[in-house]
Amino acid sequence: MGRQGCELRPNTVHDAVALHRVLLRTYAWMQTRHPDVLWQGDSSRCEIALTFDDGPHPRDTPRVLEVLAKHKIQATFFLIGKDLERNPNLVKQVHDGGHQVGIHCYRHIPFPFEKPDLLRKHLDHTRELIANACGISPETIRDVRPPYGFFTAKTKTMLTEWGYRLVMWNCIPPHFLQPLSWTVRQVLDSSVPGSVIVLHDGHGHGSKAAQIVELIAPPIKAEGFDFVTIKQMQDRKNK
Numbered sequence: 001m002g003r004q005g006c007e008l009r010p011n012t013v014h015d016a017v018a019l020h021r022v023l024l025r026t027y028a029w030m031q032t033r034h035p036d037v038l039w040q041g042d043s044s045r046c047e048i049a050l051t052f053d054d055g056p057h058p059r060d061t062p063r064v065l066e067v068l069a070k071h072k073i074q075a076t077f078f079l080i081g082k083d084l085e086r087n088p089n090l091v092k093q094v095h096d097g098g099h100q101v102g103i104h105c106y107r108h109i110p111f112p113f114e115k116p117d118l119l120r121k122h123l124d125h126t127r128e129l130i131a132n133a134c135g136i137s138p139e140t141i142r143d144v145r146p147p148y149g150f151f152t153a154k155t156k157t158m159l160t161e162w163g164y165r166l167v168m169w170n171c172i173p174p175h176f177l178q179p180l181s182w183t184v185r186q187v188l189d190s191s192v193p194g195s196v197i198v199l200h201d202g203h204g205h206g207s208k209a210a211q212i213v214e215l216i217a218p219p220i221k222a223e224g225f226d227f228v229t230i231k232q233m234q235d236r237k238n239k
Contacts (some may be wrong), residue, residue, distance in 0.1 A: 019174050037166045041194035041233035048225045051076045052201040056090035060206030067210045071217040076230040078145040081106030081126035088133040095134035100229035102143040110150040172198040176205035184215045
């Protein structure tokens, strides 16, 4: 499984290593400044949240759903509004598969770069799209993962006032840039009680997502971990 990325050019591999290091440092710093945001779940529980960003994608999301069903894993999908509009049936498939559906964005622009009134309009519209596709109440859709994980204290305050909850992570391997074996190792090394893992099933980055799940699910389950949704983690955090 370690040979999947051998065709990558050396500069691409170097970029992946550099990006992963920058991500680790950046989000560790952000976590100290925003400890009230969900970065990890309860460290006393043998639970992990597997999450997917940037979908739905007509090719890669169904592949991911098939592997999740095979391994009986509940996951959380943070979706892009514009892609929702093009693929409403895929959103229903995600929901009908027992997975949580959250909001990533309407268009993939960092939230601090959006005007507040437009950002709220986009988030509310995306929430309505999800609710209509899945046949659920919009008020139940609260969890939001910002594009690139980029937010400010002002962003956080606004989202809270609008009834949303920020969701981050403790593991986000750049799997679209690096060999498959690197991603598998990064995920397994980060799989501790309460981990929140990010993979991508859309935006052109999801070609390996199903294969990654196929490789990480058995060893994580063998260690005694259960896969839970972000909502389950949030509800326990806020008790």
